[in-house]
Amino acid sequence: MSELQLHLSAISTTLFHLTDINTVVLTSSGTVLLNHEHDSIPEFLNSWQKEDIAFLAAEAQISPVQCCKYTNIWGVTYLAKAFHLHEERTKIMVTGPFLLQVPDVNKLYSKFKLDQGKRIELEGFYRGMKLISAARVQSMANVFEQIEGISQTDIRELELQTEPVRSPRQSKIELMLQQPDEAFIDLIELRYQIEQEMMQAVQHGDHETLQKVRSKMKNLYDFSERFPNQPVRALRNALIILNTLLRIAAKNANVQPFFLHQISEKFAKQIERTETIDFLNKVMTLMFDEYCRLVRQHAVKGYSPLVQKVVQFISLHYNKPLSLEELSQECHAHPAHISRQFKKETGMTLTDFQQKQRIEEAKPLLRNGDLAIKWIAESIGFDDAGYFTRIFKKLEGMTPTQFQKS
Structure with missing residues (x-):
């Protein structure tokens, strides 16, 4: 096996084991070089997947610095990224399918007029697929960005110490374990710092700065681990908190209570009634836009x-x-x-x-x-x-x- 093939194998196997999602390596023309399968596709969807992968291979090469995300008509999602190894021609890594939300199978049955056998097969397919949060998708994309740096690493086994030597005092390891996780503390501090920047931008009605702050947020505000396999509920809860923060920011700009109540109630109802990730993300964008506009339009700070x-x-x-x-x-x-x-x-x-x-x-x-x-x-x-x-x-x-x- 050539050095290139070994490198490709190390990359694709690493991504496959990290994600537990089907992973495919393609040439620039769409030919499959390596294929790792976790979830088998129903036979009647094979032609759809071939078209999807060909489409992703073409799109990934148009903007090689970006990771492409695509959700098809069946409600399943793929990630794709173009990359180069050893000055070779472009290769494309595709991971998928996975779910961002549970598809409405009744609509699919009606749209494609599926018989009973295909319905059962499709339901089983969906049940076996991973339901991925938006933050995890972003993390996967971040790893894709580092594809070319992935290689096989040696592992050194450490032997179990059956009779650890203890000093009269607690061991250094025990003391370390009692300390708060510094990385976790840094993450919490970063969340609060970005939260303050966001509230300051809204308080001043500064939409341009707010957009810059939003680009920093990404998966810092993901709480999906609290609701495993319930990404809609996790995002809905995050938006309820965000609605409160934005209302406080607008209040600090001296927006009158009537307008605060009006906009806050409107978004509270929209969040509660929205059932999909896509629409919840649209509600989040609307919240940022409208709270900024509210401050610019109705803030009375500084007036007598x-x-x-x-x-x-x-x-x-x-x-x-x-x-x-x-x-x-x-x-x-x-x-x-x-x-x-x-x-x-x-x-x-x-x-x-x-x-x-x-x-x-x-x-x-x-x-x-x-x-x-x-x-x-x-x-x-x-x-x-x-x-x-x-x-x-x-x-x-x-x-x-x-x-x-x-």
Whole structure:
């Protein structure tokens, strides 16, 4: 066996034993060089798997610095990574299939009109497959990144000490075992550090910084070990905690309780009702985006108590005509004083601020794509869609229709 073949064998065997998942090594053209099988594929799925592996081999070579993840129409997932050894041609490592979540077999039965025999075979196949958390997938991808450095390592056997010599004091090993695991402490400290960075970014409505912090998180916030084989429940619990942290961050920015309650309740319900990993990840992205937007739109930190009250009043009644008389009664101050103080602290007139609030409320409605401009204009308080369009263009540099298309 050549040095290259030995190296390929060491790599593929290592990954196979670490994951207990089918592992295949391919040439750049898709020819199988090595194949380690843990879960046999139902015969009627063989053609699907061949197509999937060919697709992964092609995709992995398009972006060799990245690890490709692909979930097919049957709900099973594969990882693939291109690599080079000894200046040879590109090889592709593929691991899979495995499950990110339990597929809806009833939908598959209906979609593919499977007979009873195939149904039983498919159910047995799914039951035997590994259910992998998102954090473990990330860890597998991290190992794939180091493929070229994997080699066969010598192992030195240590003999059991049948009669250990003990000093009157506890042995050094015993003392070490009593100490907290430093690596574990470092991980906990890193989690809290990133958590603080995340909350600071939300507190300032800094979406750009928040995206950078999110890229650090990855599998640091995985608690799937608490719920083995229940990745949906593990992620759902993590999002419940995240929702609380984001609400606290927004509260620290002096966002009014009404808005905090509104957004927190909305996401609590979405988390509870969502049944798949993919949609829970989308909910997480929405949470980051909307809490940041909430802070930018409704935070009143740094304003005087009077201006804070005005901001809260207009934010709550943005879609109604601005009544200085009602505002005066709410704030217990003269209308002229309110107008002067508001302009002094915010740099905007009361009308400008209300229009800005209305435009911000219009944006998510426009992103929906299915709502008419006239309906959106009326729902946020504009009687005239043309006037709404002019104000929107003045503040955003484009028309509502252009924003909708972008």
